[in-house]
Amino acid sequence: MNRNEATKYKGSTVLVDKGIEGVFYGRLEEVFTPPKKTWSGKVFILGLAKAPELEAADTIDEKKNVYVTVPGSKIHLPDMEWNLSFNESVVQAIQSTINELFHTSNQQLQAAEKWQEIGLIYGDISFPSPPINKKENQKDDDPYVYYQIQEKDGSLYLTESVNGDKLDLDGCPFELEIQKAGSTWIPVTYKQYYTFQDNKGKEHRAKKDNWVRIHKEQFQPFTILLNELEHPARKSLLNRIRSFGFNQNNLVDCHNRLLYELLQSEGTSSFKGVNFLTFRKPGKTLLIQHHYERTLHTDSPDYVFDRFECTTDNGERSISTYTNAYSKDHES
Incomplete structure (x- = not known):
């Protein structure tokens, strides 16, 4: 909103952005437009639109029914009507903050409880349903x-x-x-x-x-397997799976021996083995044998070899290999 627009909204409800102290709404009483300077406005605060940062919560009362003069860049037009009492607006703003904290992560429990204590000064505050369980680190459906x-x-x-x-x-x-x-x-x-x-x-x-x-998802064997592949090999494998009409949601089993070796073979620098992937959907099954070789070097790039043998139960077959022995982007 520029200075010309501001004069048209004198007497109207506007929002005042106070940064970490929150966003308030109030009545625009005066507009100051000195020449060659930024405009500012005098606003009578009526309520709280967005709660402040927790460390600034004690400044809420300082804004109740007072006049504030702020730069025009801090004054905005609201996108909804505000007709709550000051206390009602504080309750609504804090309740919204608690809801957001709750749905973002149960790890914000302490902050939400602190907001509840502050909010109870002004009116009833409740946690969303189902209630936060202090004994649980996270909800079962949290990914x-x-x-x-x-x-x-x-x-x-x-x-x-x-x-x-x-x-x-x-x-x-x-x-x-x-x-x-x-x-x-x-x-x-x-x-x-x-x-x-x-x-x-x-x-x-x-x-x-x-x-x-x-x-x-990162703890899933298939995701870990993909992370162990270099980009060309990973891209090739995913393309092969799609070419047979499958996707990651069709995976029913992933035997990741490479992960087992990397975790269990401390001090070992050479790995060789086979991983088995099974994809299944109604009327069709895909089995992938992933033959791998890894040689870890201290002062030079590791040697990587991957061979994917794909076979479906109706006889479709495909083989692809990747190695970085020639170049990082070599694939055949």
Whole structure:
């Protein structure tokens, strides 16, 4: 809204963005348009449209029935009618925040409970149904597993509070997500001591006990198998599966021996074996034998060989191989 538009809305309801202190609505009383300067407006605050950050919650009362003068860039037109009392608006804003925290992650339970305490000053506040279970780390239908960052002897690891599972952060093969201020999760990779990096190269610092989540799909043997393949081999395998009329949802069994060897053979640098994949849908079954060879080198690229033998129960057959022995993109 520019200065010319602003004068047309004197006496109307507008939104005032106070940053971390929340978004309020009120009546635009005056518009100041000094020449060669940005315009500003004087607004009489009537209620709360969006709750502030938790650390600024104690500033809510400071805005009740007061005049504020803010730059025009902080004043916006609402997209709905606001006719609640101040206390009713606070209850609604806090309730919305609790609902968002609840549905984003049960790990925000403490923040939601703190908001409930603040909200009860103004009126009734309830948790969404079904209620948050303090004894549970996450809901059964949550697609993520949640971990906390812990440290021992200068090394960082992740611990899952329900089953006590632990994952070392150094060399962690999974895609991680950490939580920014508020409830936004961002994909990251672990870089070094409490430092993570997102896909744009921006670094994010974490602290002990901060939450990290991993999508459950990454623990599936087939997903882990795909992650162990180089890009051309992975692309070839997925294309082969689709060419036979199947997709990942048709997978009924994945025997991932390569994963077993990588986890169990500490100190071993050479692996050779076969993985078995079975895909099935009504009237058709696909069996894939994945013959693999891996030789790990310290000072040169690892040797990789993959051979996929695909056979359906109606006699269709296909064979493809990949190796990086010639070039990273060589495939036959």
